[in-house]
Amino acid sequence: MKVLRIIPERCTGCMRCELACSYVQTGTFQPARSVIRVAPFEAHTSYAPYTCPQCAEGWCMTACPVGAITISPVGAKIVLDDQCVGCKLCTIACPYGTIFYNPETQKAFKCDLCGGAPACAEACPTSAIEYVEAETGDWLGVFAATRAARHHEMQVAGAEVG
Amino acid sequence: MRYPVIEESTVRSDDPVRQDLPGGYAGSLLRVDLTSGRIWTQPWTPAEMRQYLGGAGLGAQLLWEEVPAEVGWDHPDNRLILATGPLAGLPVWGTGGLSVVTRGAMTNGATSTQANGFFGACLKYSGFDAIVVQGQASRWVYLSVHDGVAELRDAAFLLGKDTWQTQDALHARHGLPGHQMSVYSIGPAGENLVRFAAIAGDYGHVASKNGCGAVMGAKRLKAVAIARGTKALRAADPQGLFQAADEIAYDLKTNPTAKSLYEYGTLWGVLNLHGQGALPIKNYTTNIPPEGTDLAAWEAPSLRQGFDHRGHQCNACGMHHCHMQVIPTGPHRGELVDEPEYEGWAGAGWAIGCTDPVAISWLNTQVDRACVDVNEFGWVIGWVMECQEKGYLTKEQLGGLELRWGDVEAAARLLHMINQRQGFGTVLAEGVKRAAETVGGPAAACAIYTGKGSSPRGHDHRARWEEMLDTCTGSTGTLETGPPVHPTEFGMPARINPFDPDAVAKNVGTHLGRRHFEDSLGACIFTTRTLMENLCRALSAATGWEYRKEEAMHFGRRTAVLLRAFDLRCGLGPELERPSPRYGSIPVDGPAKGQDVARHWEQMLDVWYETVGYDRKTGRPLPETLRALGLDDLIPVLWGPENRRR
Numbered sequence A: 001m002k003v004l005r006i007i008p009e010r011c012t013g014c015m016r017c018e019l020a021c022s023y024v025q026t027g028t029f030q031p032a033r034s035v036i037r038v039a040p041f042e043a044h045t046s047y048a049p050y051t052c053p054q055c056a057e058g059w060c061m062t063a064c065p066v067g068a069i070t071i072s073p074v075g076a077k078i079v080l081d082d083q084c085v086g087c088k089l090c091t092i093a094c095p096y097g098t099i100f101y102n103p104e105t106q107k108a109f110k111c112d113l114c115g116g117a118p119a120c121a122e123a124c125p126t127s128a129i130e131y132v133e134a135e136t137g138d139w140l141g142v143f144a145a146t147r148a149a150r151h152h153e154m155q156v157a158g159a160e161v162g
Numbered sequence B: 001m002r003y004p005v006i007e008e009s010t011v012r013s014d015d016p017v018r019q020d021l022p023g024g025y026a027g028s029l030l031r032v033d034l035t036s037g038r039i040w041t042q043p044w045t046p047a048e049m050r051q052y053l054g055g056a057g058l059g060a061q062l063l064w065e066e067v068p069a070e071v072g073w074d075h076p077d078n079r080l081i082l083a084t085g086p087l088a089g090l091p092v093w094g095t096g097g098l099s100v101v102t103r104g105a106m107t108n109g110a111t112s113t114q115a116n117g118f119f120g121a122c123l124k125y126s127g128f129d130a131i132v133v134q135g136q137a138s139r140w141v142y143l144s145v146h147d148g149v150a151e152l153r154d155a156a157f158l159l160g161k162d163t164w165q166t167q168d169a170l171h172a173r174h175g176l177p178g179h180q181m182s183v184y185s186i187g188p189a190g191e192n193l194v195r196f197a198a199i200a201g202d203y204g205h206v207a208s209k210n211g212c213g214a215v216m217g218a219k220r221l222k223a224v225a226i227a228r229g230t231k232a233l234r235a236a237d238p239q240g241l242f243q244a245a246d247e248i249a250y251d252l253k254t255n256p257t258a259k260s261l262y263e264y265g266t267l268w269g270v271l272n273l274h275g276q277g278a279l280p281i282k283n284y285t286t287n288i289p290p291e292g293t294d295l296a297a298w299e300a301p302s303l304r305q306g307f308d309h310r311g312h313q314c315n316a317c318g319m320h321h322c323h324m325q326v327i328p329t330g331p332h333r334g335e336l337v338d339e340p341e342y343e344g345w346a347g348a349g350w351a352i353g354c355t356d357p358v359a360i361s362w363l364n365t366q367v368d369r370a371c372v373d374v375n376e377f378g379w380v381i382g383w384v385m386e387c388q389e390k391g392y393l394t395k396e397q398l399g400g401l402e403l404r405w406g407d408v409e410a411a412a413r414l415l416h417m418i419n420q421r422q423g424f425g426t427v428l429a430e431g432v433k434r435a436a437e438t439v440g441g442p443a444a445a446c447a448i449y450t451g452k453g454s455s456p457r458g459h460d461h462r463a464r465w466e467e468m469l470d471t472c473t474g475s476t477g478t479l480e481t482g483p484p485v486h487p488t489e490f491g492m493p494a495r496i497n498p499f500d501p502d503a504v505a506k507n508v509g510t511h512l513g514r515r516h517f518e519d520s521l522g523a524c525i526f527t528t529r530t531l532m533e534n535l536c537r538a539l540s541a542a543t544g545w546e547y548r549k550e551e552a553m554h555f556g557r558r559t560a561v562l563l564r565a566f567d568l569r570c571g572l573g574p575e576l577e578r579p580s581p582r583y584g585s586i587p588v589d590g591p592a593k594g595q596d597v598a599r600h601w602e603q604m605l606d607v608w609y610e611t612v613g614y615d616r617k618t619g620r621p622l623p624e625t626l627r628a629l630g631l632d633d634l635i636p637v638l639w640g641p642e643n644r645r646r
């Protein structure tokens, strides 16, 4: 299956992916509604995006009491709006924190791989997000650990990095 | 101190996406009166949006309307306008733009100075197109904006902090890390009203010109912190916008003039300008690098290889030239700095005789953090170094400090004295023009400045006459037109002889207005280095207007005229449009050796005035120029009976 492979070292924190995603999600430019989210690491000096890795377990799907989450033809777990009752159990079940709740619509929402042409991968100017045939995985674990260690080192050295 | 938010307007900024507005606009200005603590929103109409666009254009109009002659830069009634534009927050490269428009401290005249980062995007997702600050707080405050809610908060805990520490502290206080909150602030320099203090934000972006940081300091406004709001922006034609954005990106990646910026930012600047004799070395005393300088280390790839780099891009930008880097060696090993742009390499380096990339990187970030304009910093420190070498300034005058060419540690100590206004630092805090006037004697002849008091950018303009003419005639507190982008679009030759006075003046005059347009979009000066046609296409797709190059230039010229009229009202006339003796001197060596700009100065002014349609004697835009720009109402103001005397 094709997945969104994230190569965090390449990210410059420009937020284009969020912008593109929000457009697909809402038809407007509203990064707050993006389902890919860019987080800072090492204070403000490194950034990396993260979105639903479409985990094999499908925790959100399993947790949903009304069966509102299903698998789309391109292999994405998707929320069926007409079934979702807004109980938020999926948002608790997801170990990655990549399924969200919209208080306005009272529905859960998440990455649906844009039906097979993810806008974030298209928008990223540094190819930090690629849509490729691969095993899904935890794209940020090693990155986060090494950046945290490096940040700690700098703080010990007394440099001000926030 | 916590002031309530007063919503006076009928349009609340938390309305859902406004279909009745042109796309790209949030729809309101945020008004803040620091004297009374009153905060209110002011809606603006679609017609006003089309006329003033945003950024520099909107700011120029507000400045002209609201800041009369008797309101000097430090008067409470001065306006500090922090504006963004219609493209900010949209997926065109580099659209986090901030334009600061105010009456500035260096010239005591109009200022338009830009920075990027995330300010514009955060502000618009919060529901505002601009912030207009007036008044003076009785105690230090910062302005917090969060999704249509704005409040003034006590800034006592931020006092004395530099701009990076201020951002760290505000991120922590609000629990919003990284790009979740854009912070623009002043450092100790602005707090102490250093005349060339700047406003910096998002770790490394600086609106640096004309002492805008001193204006903010005079208002006792330490910082503006804007949470990235949750509101939506609409584009009238999203597909068209994506297409225009792609075309701009393609142009920036492939067009030779922009390509090197795309790949290396301004890192090639040093070597390129060195080849033209336009790299300022040791306060314009030479154009030959100090002995032992390793020029190979100044090739862009080498500059980058020397550091551990981390990408640090502005909103929606693919230029990938902004970086954080870690100092690899020396006394500051391990410290985090911002990779200098060209102006930093020059002002914190070559101009003061330092050619060590590691040392300059460090000093440049200290300048941004304490927060003064790095160009003026270079001219001040370079001047002191030269004067000390020549015995015009003594060690005693400098409080025991000895400044030899290239000594960044001593320069940093002097920076501290300036920021704290200690000893001779008080004199230097006024900028090099005023310091030279105070000291007098032979020292005065060594200072680099313009007659209006603005700081030249970090080149040796004796080999770049265009920029010297532009800086001296400019009404923005800095160079006003900038080097032409795609000159053939305006019927000008792709290249001119840089020492042909007529061609130079014609080129500068013809392009007047283009930059005012760019600076009104909420984008970045690098990402607007594309065809006007592309910019207009993006603007049209965003707003739904049919916006063409002709309208853009009409708009730009109109904005330029307003800023000029404002400067004239402030008493800044054509008699000041000249370089200081050193700034306009003849290079003694290097590629531009012997070129004498002063000899051609009057001729260049003649041609420039003719080209822009201003009156050569009084500096006023001619009545026919005003009429052509739809500014008929300015004719009686500029040409009425009370002005006849001039």
Ligand code: SF4
Pocket: A052, A053, A054, A055, A056, A057, A058, A059, A060, A061, A077, A093, A094, A095, A096, A097, A098, A099, A110
């Ligand atoms: S939202 Fe979370 S639980 Fe559901 S598929 Fe994605 S990663 Fe798995």
Ligand code: SF4
Pocket: A010, A011, A012, A013, A014, A015, A016, A017, A018, A038, A047, A048, A049, A123, A124, A125, A126, A127, A128, A129
């Ligand atoms: S678009 Fe790419 S570089 Fe920009 S924030 Fe997203 S992942 Fe990072």
